[in-house]
Amino acid sequence: MTRPKVLISDKMDPNAARIFEERGCEVDVITGETPEQLKARIADYDGLAIRSSTKVTADILAGADNLKVIGRAGIGVDNVDIPAASSKGVVVMNTPFGNSITTAEHAIAMIFALARQIPQANERTQKGEWPKNDFMGIEVTGKTLGLIGAGNIGSIVAARAQGLRMKVIAYDPFLTPERAIEIGVEKVDLDTLLARADFITLHTPLTEETRNILSAENIAKTKKGVRIVNCARGGLIDEAALAEALDSGHVAGAALDVFQTEPAKESPLFGKPNFICTPHLGASTTEAQVNVALQVAEQMADYLVSGGVSNALNMPSLSAEEAPKLRPYMKLAENLGSLVGQLAHGNLTRISVEREGAAAELSGKPITGAVLAGLMRQYSDTVNMVNAPYLAKERGLDVREIRHDREGAYNTLLRVTVGTESGERSVAGTLFGTDAPRLVEIFGVRIEAELEGHMLYIVNEDAPGFIGRIGSLLGEAGINIGTFHLGRRQAGGEATLLLSVDAPIPPELVRQACALQGVKTVMPLEF
Numbered sequence: 001m002t003r004p005k006v007l008i009s010d011k012m013d014p015n016a017a018r019i020f021e022e023r024g025c026e027v028d029v030i031t032g033e034t035p036e037q038l039k040a041r042i043a044d045y046d047g048l049a050i051r052s053s054t055k056v057t058a059d060i061l062a063g064a065d066n067l068k069v070i071g072r073a074g075i076g077v078d079n080v081d082i083p084a085a086s087s088k089g090v091v092v093m094n095t096p097f098g099n100s101i102t103t104a105e106h107a108i109a110m111i112f113a114l115a116r117q118i119p120q121a122n123e124r125t126q127k128g129e130w131p132k133n134d135f136m137g138i139e140v141t142g143k144t145l146g147l148i149g150a151g152n153i154g155s156i157v158a159a160r161a162q163g164l165r166m167k168v169i170a171y172d173p174f175l176t177p178e179r180a181i182e183i184g185v186e187k188v189d190l191d192t193l194l195a196r197a198d199f200i201t202l203h204t205p206l207t208e209e210t211r212n213i214l215s216a217e218n219i220a221k222t223k224k225g226v227r228i229v230n231c232a233r234g235g236l237i238d239e240a241a242l243a244e245a246l247d248s249g250h251v252a253g254a255a256l257d258v259f260q261t262e263p264a265k266e267s268p269l270f271g272k273p274n275f276i277c278t279p280h281l282g283a284s285t286t287e288a289q290v291n292v293a294l295q296v297a298e299q300m301a302d303y304l305v306s307g308g309v310s311n312a313l314n315m316p317s318l319s320a321e322e323a324p325k326l327r328p329y330m331k332l333a334e335n336l337g338s339l340v341g342q343l344a345h346g347n348l349t350r351i352s353v354e355r356e357g358a359a360a361e362l363s364g365k366p367i368t369g370a371v372l373a374g375l376m377r378q379y380s381d382t383v384n385m386v387n388a389p390y391l392a393k394e395r396g397l398d399v400r401e402i403r404h405d406r407e408g409a410y411n412t413l414l415r416v417t418v419g420t421e422s423g424e425r426s427v428a429g430t431l432f433g434t435d436a437p438r439l440v441e442i443f444g445v446r447i448e449a450e451l452e453g454h455m456l457y458i459v460n461e462d463a464p465g466f467i468g469r470i471g472s473l474l475g476e477a478g479i480n481i482g483t484f485h486l487g488r489r490q491a492g493g494e495a496t497l498l499l500s501v502d503a504p505i506p507p508e509l510v511r512q513a514c515a516l517q518g519v520k521t522v523m524p525l526e527f
Helices: 015-022 035-044 058-062 082-088 100-116 118-126 152-163 177-183 190-196 216-220 239-248 286-306 322-343 364-376 388-394 466-476 507-514
Strands: 005-008 026-029 047-050 069-072 091-093 144-148 167-171 199-202 226-230 251-256 275-277 350-357 398-403 412-420 423-432 436-442 445-449 454-461 481-488 494-501 519-526
Touching (some): 005 015, 015 026, 015 286, 035 058, 047 286, 069 286, 082 091, 091 286, 100 152, 100 199, 100 226, 100 251, 100 275, 100 286, 144 152, 144 190, 152 167, 152 177, 167 190, 216 239, 239 251, 322 364, 322 412, 322 423, 322 436, 322 519, 350 364, 364 388, 364 398, 364 412, 436 494, 445 494, 454 466, 466 481, 466 507, 507 519
Parallel strands (some): 047 069, 144 167, 144 199, 199 226
Antiparallel strands (some): 350 412, 436 445, 454 494, 481 494
């Protein structure tokens, strides 16, 4: 078996390469390449491990025909074109927890630096001055800290601030009342936070909703004398507006580890006596650098070797332990999606994926992704579970997931139903044993069959002699029948026939089959 190949294109802890090797991957460490060099090289690799230096653009991804996963050792993925990766079918992972403590501690350090003006006092003292009376600080004890964002890093900052006897309030649309109680913060709206906080720290990703969340308008709503810290993402603060607020004294001090443009060679904030900054050091500790490198290697190797998906930004998570259990279901799901996609006529408008019995207890997202991958294969030969949902969305397909608690005729069952201009069409399947996918129903007709290889689907009048006629036709054409599956709703009505054959059915043979007496539909299938 060929081992997956991984390229590490940015400097990271050497133990990352060791982990890739130990887990069954080949790895090359080639850093400092130009975009043109990376574009020329990337087609040879299944995985790309990066830090912040490598920019994975749509142009680079265009040539990455074998690439399956990009792993970012760190939280931010601003340097990866995620939509382009998704359309290419490439999983994008990050390591959201490897540097959480480090970044949170940096924010706390910035709070202290602002409160006691440590950088400014240090600079003048080292010049031989003794400016003891020029630096009157404030205590953080008893002050109100306002968190904009109370996720993983924000909650760690809250815990540290509470240890300093600060009152912590938080604005976060995703923060539930229960979680707020759990981490010991008061949940408030943004205007309330701006009006009450003595210190404000930001801990959100940069999105269209959070861009310039501290705009000129919102900075004007803050409490006079507020101190602002940003160790999250550049672009969350209007830097020109912050500079004006520092000049006016409305904002007593600001500390930034991140800037809208990096590296920040110039900024309206530079030179302000009440401003301090660091060059994006939030994750820069020995422990964090080791943690994120090891974590990204483990995640990528799990995906490439066993199919486990952790911390993916464009695909549902699937642990390495879950993957073997889900694999036969995902094969069944993909086959059902492919079957209904090949047989359903007209423009598809909606699709539902129903799970019952043992299937209802499994994670639904990977199963739905597999169904869509099978369905979308008729539109693209590079479709997979990653880009299939995006292709479905582009086509305006309404996707629904339905989970049933009921017990049916089968221990486990998947049903895929598509809506077309001419009505709904449904297929269903189960597992025989624990790992043998089987079709059990097609368009309301009970029929048991393995979906594999070359197959022929026929709907005909249920009348004597038909089986002999189709067998003779295929035999005369030199097409050997592998398996034969027959179902019908009632005697004398319509019968459904599924044949597996040892070679593709040529178009001329399909036309001859259609001309047989009693035949209503003939379609070759491929799985």
